[in-house]
Amino acid sequence: MNEVGAADPLTDVEDRDTAENAVETAAPDSLHDEDDRLKPEFVTAVLDAVEEGHNEEARELVSPLHPADIADLLELTPSEQRGEVAAALGDLVGAEVLSELNDYVRDDLIDALAPEQIAEFAGELDTDDAVAIIEDMDSEDQQAVLDALAPEDRAAIESALSYPEESAGRLMQRDLIAVPEHMSVGQVIDYLRDNSDLTSDFWEIFVVDEAHKPIGTCQLSWVLTCPRGIAISDLMKREQTLIPVDMDQEEVALRFQKYALISAAVVDGSGRLVGMITVDDILHIVQEEAGEDVLRLSGAGDGDINQPILMTVRTRLSWLIVNLGTAIFAASVVGFFQETIAKYVVLAVLMPIVSGMGGNAGTQTMAVAVRALATNQLTSSNTRRNILREFRIALANGSVLGCLIGVAVGLIYQNHDLGIVIAMAMLFNNLVAGLAGILVPLTLEKAGVDPAVSSAVFVTTLTDVMGFFSFLGLATLWGL
Amino acid sequence: MNEVGAADPLTDVEDRDTAENAVETAAPDSLHDEDDRLKPEFVTAVLDAVEEGHNEEARELVSPLHPADIADLLELTPSEQRGEVAAALGDLVGAEVLSELNDYVRDDLIDALAPEQIAEFAGELDTDDAVAIIEDMDSEDQQAVLDALAPEDRAAIESALSYPEESAGRLMQRDLIAVPEHMSVGQVIDYLRDNSDLTSDFWEIFVVDEAHKPIGTCQLSWVLTCPRGIAISDLMKREQTLIPVDMDQEEVALRFQKYALISAAVVDGSGRLVGMITVDDILHIVQEEAGEDVLRLSGAGDGDINQPILMTVRTRLSWLIVNLGTAIFAASVVGFFQETIAKYVVLAVLMPIVSGMGGNAGTQTMAVAVRALATNQLTSSNTRRNILREFRIALANGSVLGCLIGVAVGLIYQNHDLGIVIAMAMLFNNLVAGLAGILVPLTLEKAGVDPAVSSAVFVTTLTDVMGFFSFLGLATLWGL
Known part of the structure; x- marks a missing residue:
């Protein structure tokens, strides 16, 4: 019965015009901006309605939204108002919305729900989504929810919870054909x-x-x-x-x-x-x-803007304190050369250039190495080739940068020796940076440590220390 | 006819044992390591066979591989041997392998192929994959390939090429129901x-x-x-x-x-x-x-380890030269305080701690802001709240770090005034870092510039300059 006229799957595309209207079709409402984010006016309108006790109005505004958008709305709500907004929206905040929510925001809301309510939501979801909601609860609350579940749902979720976090067993759903x-x-x-x-x-x-x-x-x-x-x-x-x-x-x-x-x-x-x-x-x-x-390399933990602020401070601060220790260590290297600096204060002016540029070059290499390791592109088959590659890049960059700073310093301070010393230190520290940038992540990966978490502190400590040491040491040897 | 006995979709999972065997099943060969990467021994065996002219042996080794693995093999082959290996493998390097290849590696290989051959490959692929192969060729070669294509394939590909790069029109396939x-x-x-x-x-x-x-x-x-x-x-x-x-x-x-x-x-x-x-x-x-x-923030361009080395040097070097300029600028701030430093050299020892810690804190905030912008989590609805959030985090971190370094410096150098000055400078520079870390990406995003590409240079320049300025400036005012 093919004559019913199935539409031709291959469309002619000759006379297409601009896609202006299509954007409209993709977000056929006035609630989203061009990037599919909820408009601030809309968010404010909902929050104001709730604040003034007009819950019916808030529900009317929200009801056309996709569950993923309702989740966005709750994420955009200040945390102190979230419970109130969720309560006002009632059953619009259902199982699907919950499964779309950011972990921290969900924890906020779940604390306010009865175990039976959570169990009801969990029962409506695929195993993997239900597990995602339940796995972060503390064990007492978790047990209460499990007890309230229908037996077959409970069995499926308990079995999923028996697998390690972030494993396939937690991700999978049991309903399949x-x-x-x-x-x-x-x-x-x-x-x-x-x-x-x-x-x-x-x-x-x-x-x-x-x-x-x-x-x-x-x-x-x-x-x-x-x-x-x-x-x-x-x-x-x-x-x-x-x-x-x-x-x-x-x-x-x-x-x-x-x-x-x-x-x-x-x-x-x-x-x-x-x-x-x-x-x-x-x-x-x-x-x-x-x-x-990018978040781990920078020491920002999971970098979630919905994380409670005290938790964020703790995560970032512990990383900064480690860095404070390494910064003091690097400074102590400068301390050895106080006499040289006292004789020639310009060295203090120039030394951060050498250490800082090493840090920049090391960060480049490190970012490339961490990504290549994470995507299985850097393997033992091409490790040696890539170390050599980074060395050659560092040699090229270090030479150019060394010449530039050497000539500039030589001219500005009318001191050729100073120019030669900073040029050599710059080249040397670039080589340190290039090698550390790839060797540190490789070594950490081999040792079973996530290179994204710990590489930066080693690499920048090395480039700081070697930057100060090479520049001030050479200056001392040179008799500047 | 359900009695044929469809297997029960819900399996009992009571008596599962360890998943050892399953790993075997997932990679049922000795060619892959536990992370599904080709073993280096295997890669070497293939390369050796080709080098010794035993092409038949190489083909036998490679023939059990999935096209994605053959693509991996070619990526792991040193670039100077790639053409030879591809030629030895013959039709094992087909359209699918080509479409799985890294862009740079593919360009390498495509240069060696006749337009008719490329057209044949393109004809076997979905429109989007064919376009991915053809779009990067220079216009003359591209035309030769298009001319060699069957008319309907050519029409589809030409139409796809008429859309901007990285747009939906390039990604889509025309065959649909x-x-x-x-x-x-x-x-x-x-x-x-x-x-x-x-x-x-x-x-x-x-x-x-x-x-x-x-x-x-x-x-x-x-x-x-x-x-x-x-x-x-x-x-x-x-x-x-x-x-x-x-x-x-x-x-x-x-x-x-x-x-x-x-x-x-x-x-x-x-x-x-x-x-x-x-x-x-x-x-x-x-x-x-x-x-x-992470690659853009670090100034590593697209950070592809398969990129020709000269191109990599150019990308990274131009970023480093920009940074050299800002480093010289920051150093010139130190230059203003040479007299203060000459009187009290310890200031030179300590000043990199203040600027460096500002850089670290700024990088944390910046990484979080860039990711939150990229994932549509940071929108105009919650911008003000998040700026305030970062300010509070910076205030907390800066206070703790300021106290730590202040007490340490006061004790080590037996100089309370020095301790107070570095503590205040540390707090101040942390506030600069926190605000710059979020305001710079937000401003760039508003201006239509990718915040990942350009944020770092502004933020670290600010934290360097303000670190030196606040510490040395306060020290001068304080009369140290």
């Missing part, structure tokens, strides 16, 4: 149509053997485009990426990227299918893991 | 079965009106689980996220995350469906965009 290999396409379709209690959110069908081990995967589009008589085992793809249930989520995300997966089977120790991970959960992880490098 | 709203589920299935020339890679069906404007989206799982008689318009979801064809890819990625999309319809200026973007292409973008903040 698995069929035996002897089925035909038609039988699979009938099975799906006849069993209304099956999940309706799936993108691939897993084919399993008698021991419930996955032997192949079948995209739904293949099932839909094939005649009913075809055997599912002839249709499925046999190469599959199986995720061990205890695999770290960062590894899981790398597999999804590398093999362009939409969903993947999760297997237990004996290779049996126990769950499924879908790509929409992976997007968040990729975003988080890739973004957290 | 669109059906009119009056169809039933059964009619859709028959249409898909009867038209063998349709794409078989799709996850959702788009429902369009007579003007070919999307009016709803239907997950394949819904189609499969429903009786044939249901109207597709009753099944589809009407709220949909439409992507304007000229939307920037970073924005597209944020929509996919926010609304947990698997695929999305791309519409032209008049709202008509012109293509589809799928989530597997978005994963790469999220990874890139989130990861590049």
Whole structure:
């Protein structure tokens, strides 16, 4: 019956005009700005309505929003008003909104809810989303919620909680479609149509053997485009990426990227299918893991603007105190050269240039190395080549920078010796920076320490100390 | 016919053991290490085989690999051997491998290929992957490849190239399934079965009106689980996220995350469906965009370890030269206080502590602000609150750090006045750091400049200058 006239999937694109209107379509309301963020006027309107006790008005404003937008709204609400706003919005703040919320904001709101209410929300969600809500509660509250859950939900969530945090077992959902290999396409379709209690959110069908081990995967589009008589085992793809249930989520995300997966089977120790991970959960992880490098390198912890301020102060302060220690250590190097400085104060003026430029160059190399390690691009097969590469880059940059500062200083202070000393120190410290920038992250990675967390303190201490030492030491030797 | 015994989708997970075996299953070979990276022994074996002219042996080694792994292998091959290895592997380096390759590595290889060969590869790929290969070629080569393409492929690729780089128009593929709203589920299935020339890679069906404007989206799982008689318009979801064809890819990625999309319809200026973007292409973008903040903040450009070394030197050096300028500027502030330093050299020893700690604190705040801006968490609705938040954090950190360094310096140098001066300077510079760390990125974002690219130079210049100025200035005023 093809003559019903299916629309042509290939559209002609000759006479397209500007996409102005389309932007409108994408956000067909006056609530969002061009970047799909809620407009401040809208947020203020809702907060004002709640403040003045017009809860009905607030609900009316909010009701057209997508749950992800309601979550955004609550995140944009000052923390002291959040409970009140959530209460005013009532059942608009449902399970889905809760699962979209930032962890800290959710903790705020959950504290105010009864365990039965949380259990009700958890029951509505996929296992992975329910786990995300429950896993951060303290154990007493967690138990109260678990007790209030329906038995099968409780079993699924308890089992997920038994896996380590940030592992595949926490990410996966248990509702999936698995069929035996002897089925035909038609039988699979009938099975799906006849069993209304099956999940309706799936993108691939897993084919399993008698021991419930996955032997192949079948995209739904293949099932839909094939005649009913075809055997599912002839249709499925046999190469599959199986995720061990205890695999770290960062590894899981790398597999999804590398093999362009939409969903993947999760297997237990004996290779049996126990769950499924879908790509929409992976997007968040990729975003988080890739973004957290910059926060960790800078010592800002998880850098969440919704974190309670005392926790933020503690995280950042402990990093700053470590840095204070290394700064005092670097300063003590300067202390050795007080006599030289006293004779020639210009050295004190110039020394921060040498140390600072080393820090800048080291940070460049370190950022590249940390990212290359995180994305599996820097492996033992190309380590030596990349160390050499960084050395050559440092040699080139150090030479240019050394010449520039040497000539400038020589001219300004009319002192060739001073120019030569600072040029040599600059080159030397750039080499230190380039080598430390790659060797420190590599060594930390080998030692099993996250290079993003600890590299910066080592690299900048090295470039500070060696910057002061090389410049002031050379100046002393040179008899400046 | 449900009695054929569909396997139970919910598996019991009571008796799972360790996931050791499962890791085996996930990488069922001896070619990968536990992180799914090719083992160095394997890479060496392939390179050695090629070097010794045993191309057949090299091909045998490589043939079990997934295209993504063959791409990894070529990336791990030193650039001077890459052409030789690719030639030895012959048709194992096909269209899919090419589309998985790092841009720089691909450019290397493509230079050696005839336009007809590239056109053949492009013809095998989805539009978006073909465009990714062709878009970076210089216009003459590009034209040669386009001329060698089949007419319909050429039209699709030329049209994609007419959109700006990194826009939805470049990312989308044209092969998609669109059906009119009056169809039933059964009619859709028959249409898909009867038209063998349709794409078989799709996850959702788009429902369009007579003007070919999307009016709803239907997950394949819904189609499969429903009786044939249901109207597709009753099944589809009407709220949909439409992507304007000229939307920037970073924005597209944020929509996919926010609304947990698997695929999305791309519409032209008049709202008509012109293509589809799928989530597997978005994963790469999220990874890139989130990861590049750390590289940009550090001035490492795109930080690709496969970039030709001269290009890397140029990128990093230009950033370092800008920093050299600001370092000289900061040093000139020290220059004003030479007399004070000459009288009391200890000031030279201590001054880098004040400026350096300001830099550290500023970098923390800046990293948080840049990430919060990139993920749409910091918006005009909560800007003022977050500036205040950073001020309070800086006040707390600055007070603690000021006390620590003040007491330490007072005791070490037995000089209370010196302790008080450095404590005050430390607090002051922390406040400068906290405010600059958030105000600089906000201002740049407002001005339409990527805050990740340019924030660092402003913030560290400010903390250097104000660190020197506050400490040495106070010391002078205090008469130290």
